[in-house]
Amino acid sequence: MTLLQPIPPVTSAGIARALPEVLAVDLDGTLLRSNMLHETFWSAFGADWRTPFAAAARFRQGKAPLKALLAERSSVDVSVLPYDAQVIAYIRRWRAEGGKVALVTAADQRLANAIAAHLSLFDDVFGSNGVRNLKGPAKARFLVERYGAGNYAYMGDTYADAEVWRNSGHAVVKSRSARVRATASAHHSFHAIEPPAGSLHGVLRALRPHQWLKNALVFLAMLGAHQFDGETVLRALGAFVAFSLVASSVYLVNDLLDLSADRAHARKCNRPFASGAAAIELGLPVAAMLLLSGTIIAALLGPMFLLVLGIYYVTTTAYSLALKRHTIIDVCVLAGLYTIRVLAGGVATGVPISVWLLAFSLFIFFSLAAVKRQAELVDAVKDGKLKIHGRGYHPDDLALVSQMAVASGFVSVLVMTLYLSSDDVMQIYPQAELLWGVTPVLLFWISRVIFKAHRGEMHDDPIVFAAKDRGSILCGALIFAFAVGASMP
Structure with missing residues (x-):
């Protein structure tokens, strides 16, 4: 794993800590070298050619209902998804040094649960629930309510995570975008993971x-x-x-x-x-x-x-x-x-x-x-x-x-x-x-x-x-x- 800086020590409660205890990790584009919205769409489409019509009708209700529909109709094998080895290594090191890790994703909760069960790396798992789309500002509000402002670290990959990083106590970014890196590096504590080569x-x-x-x-x-x-x-x-x-x-x-x-x-x-x-x-x-x-x-x-x-x-x-x-x-x-x-x-x-x-x-x-x-x-x-x-x-x-x-x-x-x-x-x-x-x-x-x-x-x-x-x-x-x-x- 290639990190721009080493992870500062994460110790157990009662000892001075350099980082928040909890690391919240995004799924699409971060832990996963893919996107579960598209994964579920193509899986459902392959099983039933009428899927695009049903998806278009459900999309009028919002992204969260759409994700719930596709998660229900698809049969994605989470055991063979393209996970990022660097991110997994980072998570394991975080846990080994005393921290906790939560999977916080805009993907549907059912998919998040299945991925978490397969990897066995997360203490908490949170995803979209068919009503709330856990992305961007909604994700930032959720993490503040759950852990408190500045009391969590966050690993993401896009500018949509800007507000999440702004309310975090530590930013980890997996992106080559100068804009995204600048947004994440505005924090007093910042790490970068080099993503794989461009697509x-x-x-x-x-x-x-x-x-x-x-x-x-x-x-x-x-x-x-x-x-x-x-x-x-x-x-x-x-x-x-x-x-x-x-x-x-x-x-x-x-x-x-x-x-x-x-x-x-x-x-x-x-x-x-x-x-x-x-x-x-x-x-x-x-x-x-x-x-x-x-x-x-x-x-x-x-x-x-x-x-x-x-x-x-x-x-x-x-x-x-x-x-x-x-x-x-x-x-x-x-x-x-x-x-x-x-x-x-x-x-x-x-x-x-x-x-x-x-x-x-x-x-x-x-x-x-x-x-x-x-x-x-x-x-x-x-x-x-x-x-x-x-x-x-x-x-x-x-x-x-x-x-x-x-x-x-x-x-x-x-x-x-x-x-x-x-x-x-x-x-x-x-x-x-x-x-x-x-x-x-x-x-x-x-x-x-x-x-x-x-x-x-x-x-x-x-x-x-x-x-x-x-x-x-x-x-x-x-x-x-x-x-x-x-x-x-």
Whole structure:
């Protein structure tokens, strides 16, 4: 723990004391690298899509009633919340040196009680009660009534705590804001805890730019038709940017809805919102901004592309809210979302999508979606879990899901083989016979991906895995070489 000054001794009653006996600690942004109002909203929203409407109606009555409603409807697992280790260490030292600690938060009392019971660090626990919102001046009045002016120390992180610090006998601040630090340091006794690094980098990571690789599927229609004029390329690039912006918007919302599930996952617990590296309250505004930007670009590409992008957004939102919890349906939806990108590329560029391309896309993307679930099930079996958190699958389903991945992947190779035998190929490629080299490479790659997943060596997303895996990159290079050779006059 890094403190700007050491904590003066806190001794038992009857001995001269340098600090008040009681340390009141704020929750949101101080003890917790998150905000319980937003945590409960997204938890409740994930369980019931009607939550925003109920929350808007309750908000008219005030913040305290709203917090009570969300606390009642949510199911936040307090054991995996992103607590600040520095703050916890400070509290433990305060207690070890004879002081008492109270959790005093604007979060609902039920949540405060659950967190206090989990941490076992507090002598008293006070939160909002559905009528009184224990924040700012209300919190200051409460602490003065409870302990007396100057008879408590207070640890907070925002300017909203100004009056609380003004009435305290000791200020502890966890903030990089010069204004907040100046407000807290106006007291004769002041300490500062360095907060973790800012959340801008965390928000950028939450956009998952590495996942934009999937949106390169919008170029398939153009590549398959060998149509590389300036307008077609420009419209394809516009489609790629629009899909990337909207996809990142969806990723943000998905991460907010999946907070508890991500925190229970060995790797996903490091995602920015789950770990507290990104401020949870930034999630929705940034998602809205990305969605608006993507929609504007889509509108410039025409109403049909805007419609396809709208279908993608609605489907992905439905997937995040409900469909991902249903077996088989989730895999079908994931395969469909990949295929929609291919269709969108055709709509944006005006290049017709062949039946062969659609059939191949459906089968290979169904296989990769099944591989994604296969990898999660393999991890679940290793960890001894009875069920994948937030999904409808059980470890016993592993064999069946693996068979689905193999069967669909091999059917996609069959579709490719039939396509190479068609008259369409002879008309497009002067050296069409060279394309037969694609079939064994594709068969090898699909088999390898499934084998990697079976061994637990697969990334959560097989597309991202393929972009980093040397074997996959080599296979892609071979397929590209065969395609270029076949195109030579």
